[in-house]
Amino acid sequence: MRPVVERAARGWWGGETATTGRLFSTLCLPAELAFRGAVSLRSAAYDRGLLSVQHAPVPVICVGNLTVGGTGKTPLVRWVVRVLEEAGKRPAVALRGYGRDEVLLHRRWNRAVSVHAHADRVRAARAGAASGADVVVLDDGFQHRRLARDLDLVAVAAEQPFPGRLLPRGPYRELPRALCRAGMVVVTHRSAMAVAVKRLEETVREVAPDVPLVRARLSPRMWEGLEGLPSSAPRGQVLAATGVAGPRAFAALVGEQTGAVVELLEFSDHHEFTSGDAEHIRRVAGGRPVVVTEKDAVKLREHMSILPDVRVLALTLEIESGEELLRKRILGVMVGPGVAPR
DSSP: OHHHHHHHHHHHHTTOSHHHHHHHHHHHHHHHHHHHHHHHHHHHHHHTTSSOOBOOSSOEEEEEESBSSOSOHHHHHHHHHHHHHHTTOOEEEEEOOSSHHHHHHHHHHOTTSOEEEOSSHHHHHHHHHHTTOSEEEEESOTTOTTBOOSEEEEEEETTSOSSOOBTTTSSBSSOGGGGGGOSEEEEEESSOOHHHHHHHHHHHHHHOTTSOEEEEEEEEEEEEETTSOBOOOOOSSEEEEEOSSOHHHHHHHHHHHHOSOEEEEEOOTTOOOOHHHHHHHHHHHTTSOEEEOHHHHHHHGGGTTTOOSEEEEEEEEEEEEOHHHHHHHHHHTTTSGGGSOO
């Protein structure tokens, strides 16, 4: 049921179901207003010190967003971890762990880095410190304000509408003005036109004029087989099968990289693939190569014997502007007053 509901929501949020979408939008308006009120009250309580925050024993860098996904947040976490490691630091990654994919992916990307998943981000961050880390990178914690942080990096994607409606009428978890409490905003893009990226940057500057901007592109890094070995781009028509928050953006990127006709097979975000799913992918592919994301690949590997020819389009985060200041802010948490034991 969840995949059906999620696909419907994506289409509705994206304006693909005009008549039905308008009806659902009207029906969900009271729910959005209630959610908006609750979020505003909670945020005000933290701003005024009515709700307390807890500290980890080491500095915390939070990488988050305003939506329910699809902004490139996890690759940004990987980039931050790499910057810290290159500087001789010992980072740990803490996250909620909504699905196995993010935990498995962080462990695959950062084999020397401890990864800690817990619904309570405070416990996850403290576990990271207890493992010997001297800094914790929090994946998706911008709204988890109970954990104090030394730097907030917030990703906003050019492929998503901004500003946008709040849940359940849209994908946003907070109002645009929440960006004002960010340390830096990272504008990401995959397949968006340059004019759309520039327009988003201008809008973000209007909303949060005092917050520095960084521009980053999620670009293809390499093609891999499902077993993790280097491969080549598929030829001919392909099936893009994915369970991520931005499936259409992924399919568009696959089309750009292959020049092929791409059919999209969507699963819910963080979908736990079963052998039945693998059989379904094989049937839908009908002999065509299948392209998946790295998040999908870490969960599909256990079904390799069922699946057809699967290629993984691995992405990398390239900072296009603002890199010097971003690195300075990241490493600055290690030399500022917040480094003292807490």
